[in-house]
Amino acid sequence: MSSTSNQDYYVPHGTHWPIIGSVGLSLTVVGAANFLHGTWSATPIFVGIAILIFMMYGWFGTVVKESLAGTYNAQVDMSFRWGMGWFIFSEVMFFAAFFGALFYARMYSVPWLDGASNNDATAQYLWPDFEAAWPLLTLPLADKFEVAKATMSAWGLPFINTVILLTSGLTVTLAHWALKRRDNVWLVYWLFATVALGFGFVILQGIEYAHAYQDLNLRLDSGIYGSTFFMLTGFHGFHVTMGATMLLIIMIRAAKGHFSPENHFAFEAVAWYWHFVDVVWLGLFIFVYWL
Amino acid sequence: MYTETTHDAAHGEHHDHGPAKGLMRWVTTTNHKDIGTLYLWLAFIMLLYGGSMAMIIRLELFQPGLQWVEPHFFNQMTTMHGLVMVFGAIMPAFVGLANWLVPIMIGAPDMALPRMNNWSFWILPFAFTMLASTTFMEGGAPAFGWTFYAPLSTTFAPDTTDFFIFAVHLMGISSVMGAINIIATILNMRAPGMTLMKMPLFVWTWLITAYLLIAVMPVLAGAVTMMLTDRHFGTSFFDAAGGGDPVMFQHVFWFFGHPEVYIMILPAFGVISAIIPTFARKPLFGYSSMVYATASIAILSFMVWAHHMFTVGMPVAGELYFMYATILISVPTGVKVFNWVTTMWKGSMTFETPMLWALGFIVMFTIGGFSGLMLGVAPVDTQYHDTYFVVAHFHYVLVTGALYSIIAAFYYWVPKWTGHMYDEKLGKIHFWWSTIAVNVLFFPQHFVGLAGMPRRIPDYSLQFAEFNAISSIGGFAFGLAQVFFLYIVIKTIRGGEKATAQVWEGATGLEFEQLPSPPPYHSFTEAPPVR
Ligand code: HEM
Ligand SMILES: [Cu+2]
Numbered sequence: 001m002s003s004t005s006n007q008d009y010y011v012p013h014g015t016h017w018p019i020i021g022s023v024g025l026s027l028t029v030v031g032a033a034n035f036l037h038g039t040w041s042a043t044p045i046f047v048g049i050a051i052l053i054f055m056m057y058g059w060f061g062t063v064v065k066e067s068l069a070g071t072y073n074a075q076v077d078m079s080f081r082w083g084m085g086w087f088i089f090s091e092v093m094f095f096a097a098f099f100g101a102l103f104y105a106r107m108y109s110v111p112w113l114d115g116a117s118n119n120d121a122t123a124q125y126l127w128p129d130f131e132a133a134w135p136l137l138t139l140p141l142a143d144k145f146e147v148a149k150a151t152m153s154a155w156g157l158p159f160i161n162t163v164i165l166l167t168s169g170l171t172v173t174l175a176h177w178a179l180k181r182r183d184n185v186w187l188v189y190w191l192f193a194t195v196a197l198g199f200g201f202v203i204l205q206g207i208e209y210a211h212a213y214q215d216l217n218l219r220l221d222s223g224i225y226g227s228t229f230f231m232l233t234g235f236h237g238f239h240v241t242m243g244a245t246m247l248l249i250i251m252i253r254a255a256k257g258h259f260s261p262e263n264h265f266a267f268e269a270v271a272w273y274w275h276f277v278d279v280v281w282l283g284l285f286i287f288v289y290w291l
Numbered sequence: 292m293y294t295e296t297t298h299d300a301a302h303g304e305h306h307d308h309g310p311a312k313g314l315m316r317w318v319t320t321t322n323h324k325d326i327g328t329l330y331l332w333l334a335f336i337m338l339l340y341g342g343s344m345a346m347i348i349r350l351e352l353f354q355p356g357l358q359w360v361e362p363h364f365f366n367q368m369t370t371m372h373g374l375v376m377v378f379g380a381i382m383p384a385f386v387g388l389a390n391w392l393v394p395i396m397i398g399a400p401d402m403a404l405p406r407m408n409n410w411s412f413w414i415l416p417f418a419f420t421m422l423a424s425t426t427f428m429e430g431g432a433p434a435f436g437w438t439f440y441a442p443l444s445t446t447f448a449p450d451t452t453d454f455f456i457f458a459v460h461l462m463g464i465s466s467v468m469g470a471i472n473i474i475a476t477i478l479n480m481r482a483p484g485m486t487l488m489k490m491p492l493f494v495w496t497w498l499i500t501a502y503l504l505i506a507v508m509p510v511l512a513g514a515v516t517m518m519l520t521d522r523h524f525g526t527s528f529f530d531a532a533g534g535g536d537p538v539m540f541q542h543v544f545w546f547f548g549h550p551e552v553y554i555m556i557l558p559a560f561g562v563i564s565a566i567i568p569t570f571a572r573k574p575l576f577g578y579s580s581m582v583y584a585t586a587s588i589a590i591l592s593f594m595v596w597a598h599h600m601f602t603v604g605m606p607v608a609g610e611l612y613f614m615y616a617t618i619l620i621s622v623p624t625g626v627k628v629f630n631w632v633t634t635m636w637k638g639s640m641t642f643e644t645p646m647l648w649a650l651g652f653i654v655m656f657t658i659g660g661f662s663g664l665m666l667g668v669a670p671v672d673t674q675y676h677d678t679y680f681v682v683a684h685f686h687y688v689l690v691t692g693a694l695y696s697i698i699a700a701f702y703y704w705v706p707k708w709t710g711h712m713y714d715e716k717l718g719k720i721h722f723w724w725s726t727i728a729v730n731v732l733f734f735p736q737h738f739v740g741l742a743g744m745p746r747r748i749p750d751y752s753l754q755f756a757e758f759n760a761i762s763s764i765g766g767f768a769f770g771l772a773q774v775f776f777l778y779i780v781i782k783t784i785r786g787g788e789k790a791t792a793q794v795w796e797g798a799t800g801l802e803f804e805q806l807p808s809p810p811p812y813h814s815f816t817e818a819p820p821v822r
Contacts, residue, residue, distance in 0.1 A: 006398075006816050006818050007400075007817070009399075011321065011400055011405055011813070012321050013311075014311055014316075014320065014321060015321055015409060016318075016319055017410075018406065018407075018413050019318050019319070021410055021414075022413045022416075022417050023417075025414065025417070025461065025464075026418075026421065029457035029461065030421065030454070030457070032457065033450075033453040033454050033457055036453055036523050037450050037453070075479060075480075078479045079475045079476075079480070080404075083403070086471045086474055086505055087467075087471060089505055089506070090471070090505045090506075090508070090509045093507070093508075093510055094509035094510070094512060094513055096510065096513075097509065097510045097512070097517075097543060098513055100542075100546070101513075101539060101543065105534060105535060105539070108536070108539075109534065109538075110534050113534065117606055139532065139533050139534055140532050141532035141533070144532050145525070220524050220525060221525025221526065221527075223534045223535075224527050224528070224534030225534070226526075227520070227526035227527055227528055227535065230526075231520065231526065
């Protein structure tokens, strides 16, 4: 609460972007459903996504313009901060659902299928040969699935990727320090390093996926191990891609001199987001790959 | 087309923009009052849509045997009724109230993020169109219950389920954005002097509700995403053959589902806490205990979800834990009821329409709370689970609880919103008509439930016939009462006795003390003084 007058708080009047976003979003999902049913081609999905990108470009473009024009006071800045913080919390809870599924499978459903906790008879009658293990390679009804041949080792690419992401967390912080001492050159350099590390991570993840599918036969449809593996790392990889793209935009904006030590919420928001994907990765590395 | 009229605050001169002209005003608006109105109308339309499906359900259940609809269509009706009422009527109505009220209760010029506010609303019509359109598609609407348990919703569900899944995704995006906005508004936009512990309870309850929304809507999104991949991409989250577990679906769902029921009742607590003091002409008893009770209900609500799963097979330790934790929630809930009653103690009470609905809430919500307590006792829930007793329970807490508070809020604040008093006589008729009808409708369901009538069935055994006929008559009467309500709403908007600024003799709060009725399109461009 910075002042007694509310007039300095910028309240925009009228915007077309949300309705465009709604149309794009709806077209994307209706297109996806129809694509899955084989009734439509994939085109509507891409048109929908294109509309969404157009919307974000326009909406964020407006916000950037307003920000540069000095329209936002400190209180508006604070609203953005609360908004971004709680948005990241919602993302944490989204990942929590999949981590929950992972823990549930590891601690309950897999052992129970093998007869633990009062389930002996079920196991014996339904799948006497099934043996609980994690990572789970043999399945209760293996013939329904593409059974994986081996598990993904933690100490190859995943470990390198861990190092990459942790390093990128460092470089983004170095960028922040450069920003705070008005060193625009190093700000851009460190951001460039972060973006490069981010996309490097995504590329390595792609190589790892190819290895999983081709060499290990570890796939999305390889039972619960494959399901949790690909859902968790897949959504994470998607978030890294988004984060790296946002960092790229921030880098371009930084090169244009948009940020000052006093006014750089956009930078901080993306940095928070980047730390968030970093922390999620640590959870993944420990619980999906390592333990 | 894409130029935006901007409010140039830099030169400090005061513009009092009115609303834009024409239909696009509603599509492009960033004004919290406009958006609140949009939410409230959407909720009303959904109430009537969901209500018409309830009429079909009660028509079929009027007599034993199959008379009017196919069993599969009946299941579509119960499922869509639940989904539409929860996600389309109750939740948007409370978000609408938050939009209208939070800024004028805390002395803010608008919501913190007005453009995003527009998007939160404008996703919803698309989502509900998608959901409703499944009724007319091959395979029909979702028919697996509003709780969409796997494998009914995965292996055995029609293609239309994917539209349902994406509709839920859209509703989730909308709710999370709405909740973020509400939190940012409450934490950042309060007038100087409006400390947290001076905020009206409606604002407090919404702050906590918004937190619950952000915590659990993404989990719901995760649940439907896993459904989607199980259906189309061969994952086995909910498939035992691949190492997963259909019961896991229930855990994920109810981790969302139980906090969800508190999302639908906490703002109601806030509404009642505003109305009772006004008409008892006494300040609320135990303000701070109300705040703490709300917070503890919210925290506990994350730890009780498996009381919906007592019969699916859980280790005994789990049954015991979830039983005790569930029953523990009734303590803070009891604190609230106690405080409302004590507020009225020795008050000089009058019984205008909003007060009647609020009193109806206290009495009948408490009945629902008691049946909840019974259901929370694991060994007896084995008997009650999936019977009409559960149906009676959640309709007492949701209809005579959440919906009653929304209607109470309408009568209480509509003079402020429109500047017109509603017709007191019609309001009272609406209350007594609804209250008699709703009890005729739902009270007998306790009896048939205890006697063993299962829920979600189109036909039943003969001994339940009388109570079901009675229940159906109550149902039609209650449905009709809400059409009457529509008439009252329209009549009030179009005209009526002029409301004063304070509206009610005993009303307190910035919206009654500092703003005329109706308030200007942009209120509190100057932050109000806070006592
Ligand atoms: C004193 C507080 C409460 C307790 C102890 C309680 C307990 C329970 C229990 C144990 C069940 C599961 C019954 C079964 O399926 O066998 C249940 C169902 C339900 N409760 Fe409550 N409840 C309480 C308050 C509420 C409130 C405030 C709401 C909503 C505003 C609510 C909404 C529901 C709904 C919607 C269901 C049914 C879900 C379904 O299976 O479709 N309850 N309650
Ligand atoms: Cu519950």
